[in-house]
Amino acid sequence: MKPTLKPLSIMLPLLALSMSSAVMAEGISLPNVSPANSDLVNKGAYVARAADCMACHGEDYKGGSPIATPMGDIYATNITPSKRFGIGKYTKQDLKRALTEGRAPTHRLYPAMPYPDYHGMTDADIDALFAYLQTVEPIDEPLEYKTKLPFPFNFRSLMIGWNLVNLTKTEPPKNLTEGQKRGQYLVDHLEHCGTCHTPRNSTMGADNNKYLAGAPLGSWFAPNITPDKDSGIGSWSEKDIITFLRTGELEGRAYAGGPMGEAVAHSTRYLTDTDLSAIAAYLKAVPAIQTDDKVHHVDSSRFLKPLNTSITHDLIAQKDVLQRAKDSAGDRNSPKALYLAACGSCHGVNGYAQPDAKYAPIVGLTSIRRERPDMLVNVIAHGVEGASNTSPSMPAFAKELNPEQIAKITNYVRVNFGGVDDSNVSAVDVERIMTAKPEQPFLIKYAGILASLGIIAVILIVGFIIWRLMRPRRAR
Template identity: 50%
Template sequence: MHHPVFLAAGLALTWGLSAPLFAAEQLDSSQSASLVEQGQYIAKAADCLACHVGPDGTPYAGGKPTATPMGDIIAPNISSSKKYGIGDYSVKDLTRVLRDGKTPSGRHLYPAMPYPAYRGMTDEDIKSLHAYLKTTAAVEQKPSAKTDLKFPFSMRWLMIGWNAKNLDNYQAPQGLDDQAARGQYLVDHLGHCGTCHTPRNSMMGSDYDQYLGGAQLGNWFAPNITSDQKSGIGAWSEQQLADYFKTGQMGYAAQAAGPMAEAVHYSLQYLNEEDRLAIAAYLKSVPAIADDAQQQPVLDTRINETLLHREPKVTQVTRYEERELAQQGLKQEDISDPDSANGLYAQYCASCHGDEGYGQTTSFYASLVGNTTVRSANPRNLVAVILKGVEFRGATPKPLMPGFEDKLNHQQIATLANYVRTEFGAYSNSEISTDDVAYIASGKQKVSALIRYAPLLAWLGIILVAVIIIAGVWYWRRRRPVRVNPTVSQTNLDQPPHNRSDL
């Protein structure tokens, strides 16, 4: 029976039938591979990992708190686990989370998950993001931390009102060219830059009148990044901005620290150069907002230029401990007065930033002269840097700056910050007080009366409703004519004595 001719014909037939199928399948998988790759890029551009990373660095495990004046909000596990993550999500489910802040079970999310920004994401980007999120390693456990907000913020349904008031206030700018339009999409929707850089209104929504005008963020301050020449990024070139997004550093004038270091680490360094330049082009078009307190330009481009051509200079190393000083051939007496501003700087800062504040720029020890954080009229980031250090983990290994919150007291930090500003920041006078440092260290934030008194208002509301109900019942009982009905007299006995007076 198995005649070679039949066999050959059979093979040819099977091949003929299956070849197109096979080709289609191949096309399909290469298509889905590119969809996943596209989705991975979207996940980076949207910075999902910055918040959803696990405490030990496990991707998408969740557990990281976002601090808000109402309490800490914990990012959940969004790995592909079907039980603990979002493995069961359809594209529609993800779309609803990203655009409306609502989970498949109908739970309202807090805007700590930046859905007000993601709301503008295209269908195409959400679809590829969904394809990518399906491929992440499943993490089979819940984060151990739990969101715990104070009453009344613990009532998620309140977000219905918040959404109605805040979700559709955003108006996309008109008349942008293609490059700036791409930049606007990246800034406003994927990169959600305004979540940090735009101040909040009384309901903690974005105050679009101050769009990208700078806002407090815990210990840090996300600076003004509008096109203003003095207070914003107007003096930066587009290439300088793109470099900052790629390396967390711009010439010798700016280093990304704190939350911005995270944005560069998890997101911006992975964008392609075209997209980084698009963001830069868009930022340069954002209407300027001037901060009157900022008398000198935050960025002095001339200083940057001078520094670029400066020879590296290794400076005398001075440290606090005798042992360490001895190693450098120095004695404690060499530091004139260890408690003076000068003395504090020599002990704690000069080893890396140099006596003259120029740092060792060829080896990434930042120059304090010309640094935007030092020149800014808002002292918050300077104090935050001294407290917390600079913990940037970018693509190129760089030296880090240690935080000094356990080594120096608030008084010493205030002294140092004032010294750094007047010596290297071109300030003729600086008056950061010990109280200022304590306030910055606390991370506390001024909030509107609405948020501050919400618990009180909520309780007053509850008491008011209770009083109305009690008064209503009392009134209704008084008005009701009391009739004696022999068949229900048994029930009448259950009533309060004053209603049984006729018995």
């Protein structure tokens, strides 16, 4: 799954910073970094975080997580140094080919492993990552599930043609500062932000004409992160971007949920301040692209106000206020009553939540002010994992509430806490959003039929040639 505020000028060593025991990110210790390890191994631990390897392969790197694609689920593999089930037999060159070309020693990789983005990784980072992966605990267990895609995608040799079309280098904006260049490297390669935020073309490659302008992710949607002020993050300062990537939250505007919550939890919160500043500076420098999923600009004076100045910190008082609100809500199936029953205990009667307990305030969030209600519906239906170990998770309500009830809560939240004029999300809309599948371009959707027709055509042509060659010639 992005011009111009004056960029933050930062001088940044190209990760030539010594990643010894001192790799810290604003008080957050980077896991797996130890004084007992070499600087190269510790740098590799940082590269693994910056490349978000854990999002698919897990914190223990054993793999097994399904990655939904229009062709079917692709399962992440074991990348521990297990010689039988992992990459214990890989050479450094093997790892480089896997990361930059999508080639394992015995087969082609699918681009669910983001080698089209890792294609630009430096040799120094790959060397460090290789050294680090040799030190993680080997897991000598077979995966429960393996990737089994339907015909013709089960022929991995097709990736040769896909790579010829899509494995191309894109030119970053010109006249970048040194800090922005580092940010471009992180955004485009290590953090592979475009994997989620850039739409796909008919071959499922990146549509770079809409670079970072937002894209569907199954039932989720990765928003526009270009600096467009109506549909992107143009109203965010560089400091705002840094805060969001560090904490997964931006008070009154954004909260990282779904895949982005995972990215913060596994990766961005561990990055150095310098690298986060570089990302922020670069995102303010990319071309702005406006999309139709605009964020409603509203007057904050229209939001519901806190009941009093201390209510968000007084949990006992909140409990009493919530009970009184429930008692006076009337019909249990009214939008307000449904919100209070499902959401009020965490997010508060008026949406200001319990910051001391790390429950997120939802007043003014951009996710509830967008033209599309998809993100809010998905959060209610599927829940949200916290972006840190201490952040509470939001439960999923898809099994407890029917689509009509979710629609009512969605509308109530958008109007009362998002300040939008009106919201008309229906049960049909909720069902569509909750059951959305990855979009299938024509070539992908009908690939099996097209491949079969191609095989038949080849057989006919070969048969015709053989018939012509074997046909007895007339005597002259």
